[in-house]
Amino acid sequence: MSVVRHGFLGALAPGHRDRLLTFAREACFPAETRVFEEAGAADRFWLIRSGLVALDIHVPGRRAAVVETLGEGDLLGWSWMFEPYRWHLGARCHAAVTAYEFDAEPVRLACAEDPAFGLAVTRCVAEVIARRLKATRTRLLDLYGFPGGGTP
Amino acid sequence: MTGCERDSADAVIDKDGMDALITILAARGRTVVGPTVRDGAIILAEISGGAELPYGWGVELEAGRYRLVARDDGAAFAHSAGPQSWKTFLHPPRVREWSADRDADGTIVVTADDTPVPAYAFLGVRPCDLRAIAVQDRVLTGGRYGDSAYRRRRDGAFLVAVECTEPGATCFCVSMETGPAVGPGYDLALTEVLDGDGHRFLVRAGSGEGAAVLAELPSRAADSATRSAARDRVAEAADRMGRTMPLVDLRTLMRETLDAERWNDVTSRCLTCGNCTMVCPTCFCTTVEDVTDLTGDHAERWRHWESCFDRDFTHVPTGPVRDSPRSRYRQWATHKLGTWYDQFGSSGCVGCGRCIVWCPVGIDITEEAHALNRERGRSTAQEAG
Amino acid sequence: MTVPVPYRVVAHRVDTPDTATIVLEPADAALPPFAPGQFAMVYAFGVGDIPLSVCDIDGPRLAHTVRTVGAVSGALHDVRIGRTVGVRGPFGTGWELSEAEGRDLVVVAGGIGLAPLRPLVLAALATPERYRRLNVLIGGRTPDDLLYCGEPWQAAAGVRVTVDRAGPAWTGEVGLVTTLIDRADFEPPRTAAFICGPEPMIRATAADLVHRGVDPDRIRVSLERTMHCGTGHCGHCQLGPLLLCRDGPVVGWTRAEPLLMVREL
Ligand SMILES: Cc1cc2nc3c(=O)[nH]c(=O)nc-3n(C[C@H](O)[C@H](O)[C@H](O)COP(=O)(O)OP(=O)(O)OC[C@H]3O[C@@H](n4cnc5c(N)ncnc54)[C@H](O)[C@@H]3O)c2cc1C
Ligand code: SF4
Ligand code: SF4
Numbered sequence: 070m071s072v073v074r075h076g077f078l079g080a081l082a083p084g085h086r087d088r089l090l091t092f093a094r095e096a097c098f099p100a101e102t103r104v105f106e107e108a109g110a111a112d113r114f115w116l117i118r119s120g121l122v123a124l125d126i127h128v129p130g131r132r133a134a135v136v137e138t139l140g141e142g143d144l145l146g147w148s149w150m151f152e153p154y155r156w157h158l159g160a161r162c163h164a165a166v167t168a169y170e171f172d173a174e175p176v177r178l179a180c181a182e183d184p185a186f187g188l189a190v191t192r193c194v195a196e197v198i199a200r201r202l203k204a205t206r207t208r209l210l211d212l213y214g215f216p217g218g219g220t221p
Numbered sequence: 222m223t224g225c226e227r228d229s230a231d232a233v234i235d236k237d238g239m240d241a242l243i244t245i246l247a248a249r250g251r252t253v254v255g256p257t258v259r260d261g262a263i264i265l266a267e268i269s270g271g272a273e274l275p276y277g278w279g280v281e282l283e284a285g286r287y288r289l290v291a292r293d294d295g296a297a298f299a300h301s302a303g304p305q306s307w308k309t310f311l312h313p314p315r316v317r318e319w320s321a322d323r324d325a326d327g328t329i330v331v332t333a334d335d336t337p338v339p340a341y342a343f344l345g346v347r348p349c350d351l352r353a354i355a356v357q358d359r360v361l362t363g364g365r366y367g368d369s370a371y372r373r374r375r376d377g378a379f380l381v382a383v384e385c386t387e388p389g390a391t392c393f394c395v396s397m398e399t400g401p402a403v404g405p406g407y408d409l410a411l412t413e414v415l416d417g418d419g420h421r422f423l424v425r426a427g428s429g430e431g432a433a434v435l436a437e438l439p440s441r442a443a444d445s446a447t448r449s450a451a452r453d454r455v456a457e458a459a460d461r462m463g464r465t466m467p468l469v470d471l472r473t474l475m476r477e478t479l480d481a482e483r484w485n486d487v488t489s490r491c492l493t494c495g496n497c498t499m500v501c502p503t504c505f506c507t508t509v510e511d512v513t514d515l516t517g518d519h520a521e522r523w524r525h526w527e528s529c530f531d532r533d534f535t536h537v538p539t540g541p542v543r544d545s546p547r548s549r550y551r552q553w554a555t556h557k558l559g560t561w562y563d564q565f566g567s568s569g570c571v572g573c574g575r576c577i578v579w580c581p582v583g584i585d586i587t588e589e590a591h592a593l594n595r596e597r598g599r600s601t602a603q604e605a606g
Numbered sequence: 607m608t609v610p611v612p613y614r615v616v617a618h619r620v621d622t623p624d625t626a627t628i629v630l631e632p633a634d635a636a637l638p639p640f641a642p643g644q645f646a647m648v649y650a651f652g653v654g655d656i657p658l659s660v661c662d663i664d665g666p667r668l669a670h671t672v673r674t675v676g677a678v679s680g681a682l683h684d685v686r687i688g689r690t691v692g693v694r695g696p697f698g699t700g701w702e703l704s705e706a707e708g709r710d711l712v713v714v715a716g717g718i719g720l721a722p723l724r725p726l727v728l729a730a731l732a733t734p735e736r737y738r739r740l741n742v743l744i745g746g747r748t749p750d751d752l753l754y755c756g757e758p759w760q761a762a763a764g765v766r767v768t769v770d771r772a773g774p775a776w777t778g779e780v781g782l783v784t785t786l787i788d789r790a791d792f793e794p795p796r797t798a799a800f801i802c803g804p805e806p807m808i809r810a811t812a813a814d815l816v817h818r819g820v821d822p823d824r825i826r827v828s829l830e831r832t833m834h835c836g837t838g839h840c841g842h843c844q845l846g847p848l849l850l851c852r853d854g855p856v857v858g859w860t861r862a863e864p865l866l867m868v869r870e871l
Contacts, residue, residue: 134772135780137781138768138780143788163777203810204784204785205782208770208771211747212803212804213717213747213770319609319610321692323690326688329612329690329691331612360839364838364852365838366838368839479871480868505841507834507835507839507841509655509834509840511652520652524840529841542832543870560846560847564847
């Protein structure tokens, strides 16, 4: 398998990276596929190798609102790591997507059995969450918005 | 001219000579501005004769306090900085920069302001203020773009400096290395001497025009007694400074104390009134104002002094950058004592003490610098311990 | 003190609901040439003048993209073709693209910050042999707020665009502009970066690039402060030791970072 150069995997030490990849299988999604739905069981996760995935939230009476897009090298899904293992967003492929797909259960087990591996994977996931949180908070500032709020 | 032989480098004049100096400068087409007593203060105003000089007046200065006091010795220049400085004349509070006219098809024609400016002669420029003029020269004409409003006034100005023999309680020119002896940049420099040999002024020329004026003055050759009396009085003045700055590199002190607790202390007292910036002889900041006449086809650009203590000074569309009074006092002090070096290669403070005297609550820049230095010392000690 | 030079408005294009681009031609003599990143003080008759970056330099012609936020920007946004405005300049530092020869280029723009970067990208596209890969990353508020959409250089430069918020019609990316850095193609130690946008966006972007190994000395950012004169005399644009109209608006990150970290400096 060719290995993703940067992003999530790039942050793992080579030993841990190879270990994690032993759980991976290749997956392809045609454009417009919904990979998972809000509140569904978070029993898998993906590392995107190509294509774009939009994370969205269902708003009654509106088409799903896209809150973030993920692309090459990004981790798709982290709800598998924390109880209650439910997706809190939906995911839809913008265009055809190739990815490494992982079942959550064996990875969680491996993490529990080997604390060093577990810590390394958890730290990488936490870093992803922290970055997304930071980016989201920055977007909340509405930096490019009209000074003082609202549109002129 | 007395006609006697003398050293062209210096000469001695008496009070009549001072009168003659004013007359000669006026005869050369100059507007003579000097110190004079008005409304309980020694101010700078146009004078037409020596009698208008503050003979017999001195001042008592303290933080937030200014008082005129009569002197028995009749000295003319035994006072220190008053409420104004020469920037009032060289960098006036309000000037028109240009005007613009719009014709029927919307074309605009812009004309730089060329209202004639007076050719000034400043009489009684103290050494600190002479340095302040040099500092403003650097700011307003020393960069890539010259400020023509300033340059036109400055180029024509004739400077008669007077060395300091009677420093005020708020003076600290020794710390800032600007006085009490006169530095370069004058046309004529005077030192007032009062002793058993009479009331007289030692005069030196510092420029061609200064020498020409000196040659026209009724004077006598300088004698060694007058020279040494002048030297001694200036040297004694250096020992009688009312204030000092801490003996450290102030630029580094400012850079290293941006987060100091002391800024909170000073801003609990500061009213952000901006008086300190208005009286400071080097503060140069301005804002602009655009006005149109009733036809709407004639517009003018005016600029006027503005203070960094104004909240709107740093207005950007999202609001003021320096919103808190703390950040505004800090900006002023660190600019004067620190970042001025980065921007213009010298200190922005010349030690005249005006900001101390004219602060309504008596905030003292030297005291603040000492406090910052102590606080820095404490935190360095803590880190080391 | 400098005096505005008359320029005629020869074109006017509405870019977004609050932004327009005006193209100016000297009525008589032109000002000295502008470099990408430099700015002009543009005068709306009787209203005032404001700093505006040049977004296009075409011989003596200048273009400015103006966002309406107040009196002067509003007047310039609404100016009609054929009218005259006053221009002073060129002022400030430029991007100094030539310093980046032989490097990967990462250009990151947020909102109106794309305006000063546009001539930089055009210059890089004009001499592709001098640089390695060109990455242009653009963040906007919503798809409606994006500037210069469909201009040929955007395709030529392979721009990547993301917006903070999008409606259902948007098929592009959603997220902070920093997320685009993940997808950009550059080798950090051999990269030169150019950033303009709101200050928090500049800080986040530069920090991210440094974290990835881009040399802070190779990152240049463009900063905004109040400016009345453009000539270093009014005192308003101070950022600690810098007078941004003279020592900026484009400043190296090594210089800018410690200053931006001091609150209300
Ligand atoms: C280097 C540089 C490049 C820029 N390039 C661009 C660009 O390409 N495109 C663009 O759209 N914008 C640009 N800007 C921002 C633009 O200059 C401001 O949006 C513009 O100055 C706002 O002016 P205004 O009159 O429309 O708004 P206002 O908010 O009314 O402010 C106008 C100016 O007047 C002053 N001012 C306003 N109100 C007050 C007050 N109450 N007290 C004191 N002063 C006040 C401020 O100095 C302010 O900058 C740039 C800014 C800088 C510094
Ligand atoms: S800061 Fe104060 S003491 Fe220093 S030059 Fe200005 S007014 Fe004088
Ligand atoms: S230091 Fe004094 S003079 Fe200066 S703004 Fe504060 S209160 Fe006013």
